[in-house]
Amino acid sequence: MTFQQGTTAERATQAEATKTVPPVTGTGTNGFAAPLRSREVVEGFHRAPHRSLFKAMGYTDEELRRPLIGVMNSRNEIIPGHVHLDNIARAVCDGIRMAGGTPIQFGVIGVDDGIAMGHRGMRFSLPSRELIADSIETVTEAHQLDGLVLIPNCDKITPGMLMAAARLNLPTVVVSGGPMMAGNVYGRAVNLATVFEGVGAFQAGRITAEELFELEEAACPTCGSCSGMFTANSMNCLTEAIGLGLPGNGTIPAVEAARLRLAKQAGMQVMELVRRGLRARDILTEAAFRNALAVDMALGCSTNTVLHLLAIAHEAGLGDVITLDLIDEVSRCTPQLCKLAPAGPHHIQDLHQAGGIQAVLAELLRGGHIDGSVLTVTGRTVAENLAAAERRILRARAWRSDVIRPIEEPHSPEGGLAVLRGNLAPDGAVVKQGAVDPAMLRHRGPARVFDSEEDAAAAIRQGRIRPGDVVVIRYEGPRGGPGMREMLAITAALAGMGLDREVALITDGRFSGATRGASIGHVSPEAAAGGPIALVEDGDEIEIDIPGRRLELRVPPDELARRRERWQPRPPRETRGYLARYARAVTSANTGAVLMG
Template sequence: MDKKLRSQQWFGKKGKDGFIYRAWMKNQGIPADEFEGKPVIGICNTWSELTPCNAHFRELAESVRRGILEAGGFPVEFPVMSLGETLIKPTAMLYRNLVSMDVEESIRANPLDGVVLLCGCDKTTPALVMGACSVDIPTIVVSGGPMLTGKYQGKDIGTTDVWRFTNDLRAGLMSQDELNEAEAGLCRSRGHCAVMGTASSMACMVESLGLTLPGNAAIPAADSNRKVLAQLSGRRIVDMVKEDLKPSDILTKKAFENAIKVNAAIGGSTNFVIHLTAIAGRIGIPLELKEFDPISAPIPLLANLQPSGKFFMEDLYYAGGLPALLKELDTFLNKDCITVNGKTIRENYKNARCFNQDVITSLDKPFNTETALAVLQGNICENGAVIKPSAASPHLFKHTGKAVVFENIEDFKARIDDPDLPVDETSILVLKNVGPKGYPGMPEVGNMSLPVKLLEKGVKDMVRISDGRMSGTGFGTVVLHVSPEATHGGNFSVLETGDIITLDLEARSLNVDLSDAELNARKEKWIKPENLVERGYTGLYINNVEQAHLGADFNFLKGGSGSDVTRDSH
C-alpha cells in the first residue's frame, strides 16, 4: 500500500495511546492481527425502525461486511441519525444538515480509512454524501432499493397514487373502506418508494455521479441482487482505499453535469436540485441554479415512470436499469468521468441493454419531449424557482390568473375548503412562509390540495406557487423553491390575493403584474415574522441555513476541510 493508512494513526501507535485504542476494541473479540495494517472500513448505517424505507439495513450491512472481510478489510459498523419521510416532524429536510454533520464528524473523529454509506429514504442519501464529501476519504454508496410495486383491485399502484386517492376521497369518488384497502396494498415489501420519487431520484443521482457500482439505482430492495451489490461494494471499498480514490477525484464539474442530464431523462424529483447543489457546495464545485436549465433543456424524458409516466422502479430494473438509460443518453454525457470502480461511466454502461422500450424509451422516440426540470426567473422569484414540466399540465404552461394567497400552512388548511374562498379554476394558489427559515425546514407542501368545490367540478390541476418543496412522488403544475422565501422579505413576501400572476414556461418566467414602485411600497410596510424557535438545533438552523437556490445548507459547512485526525486526548 503506497499511502499510510489513516487508521494507523490510532492502531499503529506505540505506548499508552496505542494500548488504549487497541485494548478497548479487543473487548469485542477482535484478534490482534486485525490491527496490523488492514484497511479499516466504516459501514455508515441509517437503519431505524422509525425509517421504514431503511428498516432492512441491518441485513444489508451484513452483506457489505462480508465483502469487506473477503477483500482483507476490517469492517466497523456505526450508526448515524436516520430520517424517515413518513414519520418525522415537522419535516425531514429540517434535519438533513444535522445528519450530514453527524456523518462528517463520525468519520473525521474515528480510525476509518474508507466508508460505505447505507442510505435509502429521501434525505439520508444527500445527507450522508454531504458529510462524507466534507471529510473526503474513499467512499462508496449503497442504496437500499425501491419496494415492489403496490397492488390495488388488480392495478399497480405506488406512492404517487396517494395524492390521487386523497383527492378522490375528498371529492366523494372513493370511500374510506376503499382507501383502507389501497393502504394495505401500497407498501408490500421492504424498500423506499416504488416510483421515481426523491428516494429513487437520489439513488439515480449517486449512480450518475459515479459514487456507486453500476446498477445500484433500480435493484428492488427485495431482490437478492441488492445483497449481491452490497457485498461487491464491500469488496470494492477496500481496493478504493489502496488506490486512494476519493470523492474529490470522482465529483468533478463534468460529473455534476451528468447527474443533471440523467435527472432530466428519468423525470427526477425537483428536490434533486436542492440536494445536488448542497453536495457541490461541500466538495467545492461551483454550481448555480441557473446552470440547471440549459443542461436539462435538451434532454427529453426517456423513463416512463410515475409520477411523470406509467411504470415503476421495479420495471426500470428489469428493463435494464439505469445503465441502459445511460447508454441511450451516450451522446449527451461526459463519458470519461471516473467512477468508484475505477472505470469511466461509459465503460460501465457500454454493454448495457434495454429489454423494454415501453419503460426506457429512445432519444428518437422519447416518452415525453418535455424536460423534467425548468428554472424560472421573474419579479416573484428574484433568485429563481423550479418547476417539473414533465409532471405538469400542458394547458397551464402559459397561464395568467388571480392569486389566492395563503400566508402560511395554517392559513391554507383553515381556508382551502371554505365555500366562500374567492377561487376558480383560473386562479393561482400561492403559499408563503414554508421556505427554509419560514417553516422552518422547507416542507413538502408545495403541491397544495385543490379546493373541494373545484374537485367536485372535475378540476384536476391548477397553478400553485410556494417557497416550499414538493414530494418527488407528487405531480401537477407546481412552482417550488421560490427564492428568496417569504420570510426573507423579497417580492414573494408581499403578494396579495387578487394580484395578477403570469407563468410562462416557454419563456421560463414567473411574474406578478405590479410595478417596482408598488412592490417596494409594500415591502416598506412588510413586517418580518418572528423566529418560531430560538434555541437548540432548530434555532441554529434558522440562523444559519442558506436560501433554496444555494442548496439550503448551513453557511458554515461549505467546502470540505479534509480528513485530518483530531488531537490525542489520552
C-alpha cells in the same frame, strides 16, 4: 501493574505492543497507494490503550492490522426504506472482510418524509440532512477511518451521506437499500402518492372510504424506498449516475437477492479504492455532476434533487459552477426519456427491468448528452462500464421497450425539471415540468395567498380554492419555515380533487418527489428574507410561463414599492432548539439551503 520509565518490564511491553500491530503505511507498502489514516489510532506502543478499547469489543490483532472501513448503517424502525438495512450492512461487512478489510459499523438518524408530512414534523426533514452529514464527519474523523461504505435509502439520508462523502474525501462507495415494489389494486399499480391523492378524492366524494382503505392496505407492499421516481429513488439513481454507486444501486429492488450481492460487491470495491487511493472527489468532478444532471432530466426526477445536488457540489468545492443556471442549461438540451410515477405509469421496478440507470446512461451517451470518460467507483469510466454491460442492456431494452424511449423519440425535447425566474422569483424557482399537464404549462390567474401550509390545507378542505386560482404559500422557506417543508398533502389533495389541471401552486417551500401538477417551489428569495413573494396580495394576477421560464407578479412597480415600505419581517416560528439554530444559519434554496460557516 504500574511500570516505571526505563524498566526492563516497560521496554518489553513497549516492544510487544509495537510488534502487535506492525506498520501498514507508505506508498506501495502492503499494496496500498497511500498511508492508512487508522495507523494513527492503532499503531505503536503509545496506542496500547486504544487497542485495548477495540479488544473490549472483540476486535483481534489481525483485524486491527487491516484498513478500518466505516460502514454507515442508517437502519431504523420508523422508515420502511431502512427497516431491512441490517441485512444490507451485514452483506457489506462480509464484502469488506473478503477483500481484506475490517468493517466498523455506526449509525445516524433519519426522518420519514411520508410520516412527517402535513404537520410540524416536516420542519425537521431538510435540517436532518445537515445533522447526518455532520455526524458522519464526526465519527469518521474522530476515529480516523480509512474508507467508507454509506448505506442510505430514503429522503434526506442519501443526500446527507453524499454531502459527507464529498466533505471527507475518502475512498467511498454508496449502496442504498433499494426501492419498494409497487402495490396493486385490482390490476392497477399504486404507490404512496396514490394514497395521498386518494385522501383528496375521498374528500371530494370521488371514492368511498372502503376504496381509500384498500389503497392504504396495498400501496406499500414491501420494505424499500417508495416505488415511484420520488426523492429517495431520484437520489439513489443519481448516486449511480454521478459515479459513487455501483451499477444497479438505483434500481435493484430492496427485496431481491441481487441487492445483497450488490452490497457485498460494494464492500469489496471500497477495499480496491483504498488500495488505489481513489477518493470521493476524484469521482465527484464537474463532469460527473453534469452527467448526473443529464440523467436527472432524462428521468424526470424530484425537484428536491436541485437542492441536494447544489449542496453536494458545495461540499465538493464546486458550488460556484454547479448552479441553478447550469441546471436549467442542462434541462434545455437534455430530452426526457422516461415517465415514471408520479408523471407516468411506470415504477422503479419497471425501470430496472428495462436496464436501469446504465441503460439510461447508454442512451444519453449515444445522443452525446453525457461524458463517457468520467471515472466511477468501479475503477472504470462510464463508457467502460457501459461496454461491459452492453449485451445485458440491449436485452433488457428489447424486453421493456416501453420504459426508456430512444433518444430520437423522447417524451419531451427538454428535461423533467425547469428553473423559472421573474419579478416573483428573481433568484429562481423550480418546477417538475415533466409532471405538469400541458394545459397548465402557461397559466394566468388570481393569487390566493396563505402564510402557512396549514392555512392553505384548510382552504382546500373547505372548498375555497376555485379552478384558475394560483395558490401562494409563503413563509415556508428554509429560514421562514423553518425547514422548508414538503407539501405533498396539499398537492395530492388538489390532484385527488381533479384540480391539478386547473390550479397552480407557488411556494418558497418545497414539494415531495411524488408531487405532480403546476407546483412551483423553492421561490427565492423567500418571504422571510423579504423576497417579492412576501408582497403578494389576494387577487393579484400571477403569470406562469414554464416553457418561457418566467414567473411574474402582474402588479405595477410603484405599488410593489409601496408594499415593500409597509412590509415587516415576521417573528421567528422557532425560538429554541435545533430549528431555531438552523433558521439562523441556513442559506437560500437557490444555493442548496446549506448552512453558513
